[in-house]
Amino acid sequence: MPRVRITDPADDRVADYTRLTDVSLRKRREPERGMYIAESNSVVRRAVEAGHRPRSFLMNERSAEALDDVLSGFPDVPVYWGDDDVLESLTGFHLHRGALAAMQRPALPDVAAVLAGARRVAILEDIVDHTNVGALIRSAAAMGVDAVLVTPRCADPLYRRAIRVSMGTVFQVPWTRIDPWPVSIGTLQDAGFVVAGMTLGEGAITLDELVVEDHEKLALVFGSEGHGLTRATEQRLDRRVTIPMMDGVDSLNVAAASAVTFYATR
Structure with a gap:
C-alpha cells in the first residue's frame, strides 16, 4: 500500500x-x-x-x-x-x-428504509451542537433505540466532533434526514408510531405516564438547545411529555434528557 x-x-x-x-x-x-x-x-x-x-x-x-x-x-x-x-x-x-x-460519505437511506422493523425511534429537531448530537446518538445505541432521524437544520452526525463524542456509534445506529419537517410527522403516524415530543410546556404528561401507556411503536422528538420543540411540531404531536424534576431544577441538557428518556422507555 x-x-x-x-x-x-x-x-x-x-x-x-x-x-x-x-x-x-x-x-x-x-x-x-x-x-x-x-x-x-x-x-x-x-x-x-x-x-x-x-x-x-x-x-x-x-x-x-x-x-x-x-x-x-x-x-x-x-x-x-x-x-x-x-x-x-x-x-x-x-x-x-x-x-x-x-x-x-455514504448515501443516506430513505426514511422508510430506516423505519422498517423499528419500534423505537429518536428524532432530533434542530439540535445545533455537534457534541449534543454525538452524545444523544451514543445514548440511543446504548439503550437500544432502533433508528435516529434528524431534521434539515440539525447538526451533521458525521461531523468530526459528533462522531468522536458518539464513540463511533453513529456507524451502528441507522439514521437519516427527515424532510420536510414537521409535516413528515404524518409519515411516522401513518407507519403506526405514536409521536411523543419532550417539552417543558404546560399540560404535558410525565415520562412515567408515557411509559405506562406501553406503546408498541414510539417516536421520541427532542428539540433544540435554546427553544426546545417548535410550535409547529408541538401542534402535530400525539403526546407532549415532560421529565419530572426535583429541588427546583427546571430542565436538563438535551443529551442528558435523551439518556433518561431512552432508559425509561427501553
Whole structure:
C-alpha cells in the first residue's frame, strides 16, 4: 500500500485534513467533497467495519502499526504519516488519538428504509451542537433505540466532533434526514408510531405516564438547545411529555434528557 511521509503541513496531498478545528471551513468542505473525517484508531475501525470507504489515512507511526490490519484491507488507499509536530501544524490540534481517515460519505437511506422493523425511534429537531448530537446518538445505541432521524437544520452526525463524542456509534445506529419537517410527522403516524415530543410546556404528561401507556411503536422528538420543540411540531404531536424534576431544577441538557428518556422507555 502507498505509505507517504509528510514533512510539509502545506502538502496538497493532505488538504482534506487542513485546519480541522475551523468549524465554518469543515461545514463548507466536507459535504461538498462528499467526505467526513473519522478520528482515533477505534473510530476508524468502526467506520471501516460499517462498510464505509476511506479516501486516505493520516496518522503517526504508532497508529500505522496499530492499524496495520485495517490499512492492509485497502491497498490502493494512500497512508500519510508524519511526526506529531507536523501533524499538529497540519490539523490545528494535537493528534493524541493517533489516526485520522478521510472517509467517503455514504448515501443516506430513505426514511422508510430506516423505519422498517423499528419500534423505537429518536428524532432530533434542530439540535445545533455537534457534541449534543454525538452524545444523544451514543445514548440511543446504548439503550437500544432502533433508528435516529434528524431534521434539515440539525447538526451533521458525521461531523468530526459528533462522531468522536458518539464513540463511533453513529456507524451502528441507522439514521437519516427527515424532510420536510414537521409535516413528515404524518409519515411516522401513518407507519403506526405514536409521536411523543419532550417539552417543558404546560399540560404535558410525565415520562412515567408515557411509559405506562406501553406503546408498541414510539417516536421520541427532542428539540433544540435554546427553544426546545417548535410550535409547529408541538401542534402535530400525539403526546407532549415532560421529565419530572426535583429541588427546583427546571430542565436538563438535551443529551442528558435523551439518556433518561431512552432508559425509561427501553
